[in-house]
Amino acid sequence: MSSFDLDAFLPYRLSVTSNLVSRLFARRYADEFGLTIAEWRVMAVVGADGRASAVAVRARTGMDKAKVSRAVAGLLARRLVKRVAHRGDRRLEPLALTPSGRATFDAIVPRARALEAELADGLPEDQRAALDAALRHIATRAAALDAEAGGGPD
Amino acid sequence: MSSFDLDAFLPYRLSVTSNLVSRLFARRYADEFGLTIAEWRVMAVVGADGRASAVAVRARTGMDKAKVSRAVAGLLARRLVKRVAHRGDRRLEPLALTPSGRATFDAIVPRARALEAELADGLPEDQRAALDAALRHIATRAAALDAEAGGGPD
């Protein structure tokens, strides 16, 4: 009976928590704005950076190529985002928010912040800070370990 | 330019980190033991509790019915797990590890712990503790908020 406490196992805690939070946000985004999580992520990067190519989105969110491509297609179809030509390198197809996309973005941000605040409600500030730092630390370590083992460039 | 810092947004940090960690573990489990994450989770619950029904697995892991059912089918096929009759309520089909399953479980546990340690390597102990507490807190809040809004019982 090699005792093993699943509840205390970090990867498990992480996954359970992340899934719960993702589901919660997915529902909200879908209900209130008709966006999938992937679409919102793309908008978030483009909105935050002002302009971003699919590569930038990929780098910041860890989403794979196909997923980004599909999310972008959806946003283009609804004209929340538009392509802006990149003179110099025609492979790059930088994206920018359309006015309508900007309006949606501006509407979502406060809602997202509010929901985030609700989640952290009651969490001591120092713990909140520690959480963020720890998540970054772990993400960095995981990326390193993954690259080290088979995890090729793509 | 309603500034919005995606990197500091908790749900995003959580998801990115969780995905990286999941990928890492998925690769390990697959490479070394031929198990999917879902299968390992089932084994973990059954192994930790000594005996568990699909309902128990669901409750502890948050996996949905179908996923549990499929993972169990896979484990049964490879005889890592067996059903034990539950006299009294024949709907319940409690599971237990077979000797071979127990051996696999005993082999995985130390590997999982080692990988977990590698992830936390360099993380100050108090931050590590805060991380765990904060994740629990957030998971509880998220579950509450989700149930509150549409998120029915199933």
Next chain:
DNA sequence: TGACATTGGTTCCATATGAAACCAATTTGT
């Protein structure tokens, strides 16, 4: 200036996923 390797993106395909339909064993209400 050509091959040849890279890089940004899209599409294809086989697999994974989860909501809902479904079946069987219990429980509840009358």
Next chain:
DNA sequence: ACAAATTGGTTTCATATGGAACCAATGTCA
């Protein structure tokens, strides 16, 4: 005791996913 509601699990079906093949535009280097 029996119909109706519930609960544990499996299966179906439509959709999501991600790895790999693919196309186009650059970059590289002899």
